[in-house]
Amino acid sequence: MDPHPDLTSSVLTGLGWYYLIMCVMNVLWTVRSYRVDGQVPKSVPWIGGIPVAAFWASFSALLMMVSVAYFTGTRSPETFPLRLPDSFKDSFDAVTANPVVFFALSVVGFVAMILLRRIWIKDTVAWLLLNGALLFMGLSMTDWDFRQIVGKPDNVPIVGMLFILGFLTWIYFRRAVDNDDRIAAGQPLYEQEDNEKVLVWPDLVYTELICMVLLTALLIFWGIALKAPLEEPASSVKTPNPSKAPWYFLGLQEMLVYFDPWLAGVVMPMIILGGLMAIPYIDFNRAGNGYYCFRDRAFAVSTFLFGFLPLWVAMIVLGTFLRGPNWNFFGIYELWDVHKVESANNVNLSEYFWEWPLFRSIYGGIPRGGDVGTILIRESPGIVAMIAYFALLPPILGLTILRRFMARMGVIRFMVFSNLILWMAILPIKMLLRWTVSLKYIVGIPEWFFNI
Amino acid sequence: MSPGEYIRNSQIWRSIFRHPAPTDRRNRVVVMLTNFFLHLHPVSIKQQGIALSYTWCMGGITFFLFLVETITGVLLMFYYRPTLEWAFADIQALRDVQTLGIMREIHRWGAHAMVITVWLHMYRVFLTGSYKPPREFNWVIGVLLLVLTLLLSFTGYLLPWDQLAVWAITVGSNMARAHPFLGSEGPGYQLLNLGGYDLITPGSDAKFILLGGRFVGEATLNRFYILHCVAIPLVVAGLIAIHFWRVRKDGGISQPL
Known part of the structure; x- marks a missing residue:
């Protein structure tokens, strides 16, 4: 018997239900498509004139057949053919299983989300994306390793959050683009149409009541379907590998790869919270108060979305699903092997600097010694770089390309704003330096626990 | 007179609800003003301000989850003993044998959900510029x-x-050890x-204060339980009370100016 079976009878039954639900969703979509979408234009060869709904009907029928196949395949799960082929899983992992590709993909996805917003807010495109994501999930569930990590009870909410977040972001861009067009055309905003005053009883209190009933039902159903995790009793001698913080802190834990605990665990969380609180006081833009829009607040919204989606949510996904024993990176279809070895041979900026052939011939390599003066001289390149980054860059920016910002914000506010932006940027910068030149610390003074 | 009418005309009923059922316009206004639980709301509100596609209902859901957590949490407190001897065994019994042990499941999933809905509420408030x-x-x-x-979820x-x-x-509280100046492995602690x-x-730094000891132990359990x-x-x-009060005082739910 395979100790890690990709398919079991219960998995097949579960997937049968999964595809049945997808089928029902697409049947409903077919009805909608039949009413709204009309026909493929006559000019398109071969398929011109066919109702668009016909394609959705065919897709629903296909899903129905897949569902029946899963239900009937439960007798011999070992040989059931509808599964991800190993060749695909291996090549997928080989390409994506490292943090560089993961981060690059999340940034590319983020940029595409903003630039292509007019395309993906369309109903049909969004529905295709949803179906794509669901099919990817469903097919991946036929892999043992994927199921171990995604099916963990504590991780289920994260998967749910990703879908809800995608949906709400879709709603945002849809409403924002609509309002952008209205503003450009000089029409009233969407929020200003049909905006009569209504009585809170019944219009609001009934919404709240229905919401509470549905949520209670959801929580009870969730509680019955998934048991809260309970592992072995606590033991101070058996350290689990990996040891992970609660899932909502895994973005911070992931930052520990690039920064020491005093930065990743203390200073940066404080700056994140302080920065969040500072938002209303540094955003001088009066537009977009109380309605969805993008164009009039493009900078503010893009910055916030970048901080929330690639730098917070994607980092949580990375820390939760893709970090295994020894905090090594594992592909989604890869076995969490405790013995996986990743070479880490990182170099400090000071070593790069003093061991540079020219300096080496003049000064004889990196200064050695534990007294304060030697340490400061040794780390002077990094210290100068940090001072330049946090103290010189803001005024330079404020007097050149961001002059408009500084003029409107005043000096103090602009300094706070630019320092917050620089703190936000330092994480991707350090990541890039780590990946390109294996940089360990910009300033490395382990004698004082002061490493940046 | 039907039994229902008799009850609604009794002195007891009329002492609790000081006006007729909210079936006409006047009483729908009055009910919002005289009912303690409803008076958090205004009497009337802009239609688009309460549209689900605008608010996503995330703030309200967060508050509801806080109530769910309070109720299930109180029920769990009747059963659970925060000591090294009993803590694990009590949770195990809740899972395996105890009637209404599902309260623990609801409490845990509600906690996860609450973290998510707080984020989504902030997401909505930012995207509608409602912090302005x-x-x-x-x-x-x-x-x-x-x-x-x-912090609630963490404790x-x-x-x-x-x-x-x-x-x-342990992983989370190790960060406190690296606190600048206040952690025994943080930069600048030698200056103090x-x-x-x-x-x-290690016997007096930020991590020690958080854990009530050098390691996660019985003192930590007690400390986290009280927190x-x-x-x-x-x-x-x-803070929720102030948050709600200010929603009303700052002009109600945000709307285009």
């Missing part, structure tokens, strides 16, 4: 509530006293000394 004047300070209170929600994470709990808290003696040692069940919920309740 005059609502700046309510956004600040909201960020404080975010911190407290995360509750330890209470089952299993491997998952203890090591997650008197006559050559360090004030900040989780009493201290933080009290502060959260106070």
Whole structure:
């Protein structure tokens, strides 16, 4: 018997239900498509004139057949053919299983989300994306390793959050683009149409009541379907590998790869919270108060979305699903092997600097010694770089390309704003330096626990 | 006179509900003003301000989840004993044998959901620009509530006293050791000394204060239990009250000016 079976009878039954639900969703979509979408234009060869709904009907029928196949395949799960082929899983992992590709993909996805917003807010495109994501999930569930990590009870909410977040972001861009067009055309905003005053009883209190009933039902159903995790009793001698913080802190834990605990665990969380609180006081833009829009607040919204989606949510996904024993990176279809070895041979900026052939011939390599003066001289390149980054860059920016910002914000506010932006940027910068030149610390003074 | 009418005309009923059922316009207004639970709301509101596609209902859901957590949490407190001897066994019994043990499941999933809905509420408030004047300070209170929600979840994470709990808290609280100046492995702690003696040692630093010891142990369990069940919920309740009050005082739910 395979100790890690990709398919079991219960998995097949579960997937049968999964595809049945997808089928029902697409049947409903077919009805909608039949009413709204009309026909493929006559000019398109071969398929011109066919109702668009016909394609959705065919897709629903296909899903129905897949569902029946899963239900009937439960007798011999070992040989059931509808599964991800190993060749695909291996090549997928080989390409994506490292943090560089993961981060690059999340940034590319983020940029595409903003630039292509007019395309993906369309109903049909969004529905295709949803179906794509669901099919990817469903097919991946036929892999043992994927199921171990995604099916963990504590991780289920994260998967749910990703879908809800995608949906709400879709709603945002849809409403924002609509309002952008209205503003450009000089029409009233969407929020200003049909905006009569209504009585809170019944219009609001009934919404709240229905919401509470549905949520209670959801929580009870969730509680019955998934048991809260309970592992072995606590033991101070058996350290689990990996040891992970609660899932909502895994973005911070992931930052520990690039920064020491005093930065990743203390200073940066404080700056994140302080920065969040500072938002209303540094955003001088009066537009977009109380309605969805993008164009009039493009900078503010893009910055916030970048901080929330690639730098917070994607980092949580990375820390939760893709970090295994020894905090090594594992592909989604890869076995969490405790013995996986990743070479880490990182170099400090000071070593790069003093061991540079020219300096080496003049000064004889990196200064050695534990007294304060030697340490400061040794780390002077990094210290100068940090001072330049946090103290010189803001005024330079404020007097050149961001002059408009500084003029409107005043000096103090602009300094706070630019320092917050620089703190936000330092994480991707350090990541890039780590990946390109294996940089360990910009300033490395382990004698004082002061490493940046 | 039907029994229903008799009850509604009785002195007891009329002392509780001081006006007829909210079936006509006048009584629908009056009910919002005279009912304690409803008076958080205004009497009337702009239609688009309460549209689900606008609010996503996330703030309300967060508050509802806070109530669910309070109720299930109180029920769990009747059963659970925060000691090394009993903590794990009590949770195990809740899972395996205890009637209404599902309260623990609801409590845990509700906690996860609450973290998510706080984020999504902030997401919506940002994207509609609702933190802009005059609502700046309510956004600040909201960020404080975010911190407290995360701390509530973090302190509750330890209470089952299993491997998952203890090591997650160990990983999280190790950060306190690296606190600048106040952690025994943080930069600058050497600066705090008197006559050559360090004030900040593993026996006196930020991690020690958080855990009530050098390691996650019985003192930590007690400390986190009090924080989780009493201290933080009290502060959260106070801040929620201010948050709601300010929503009303800052001009109600945000709308285009």
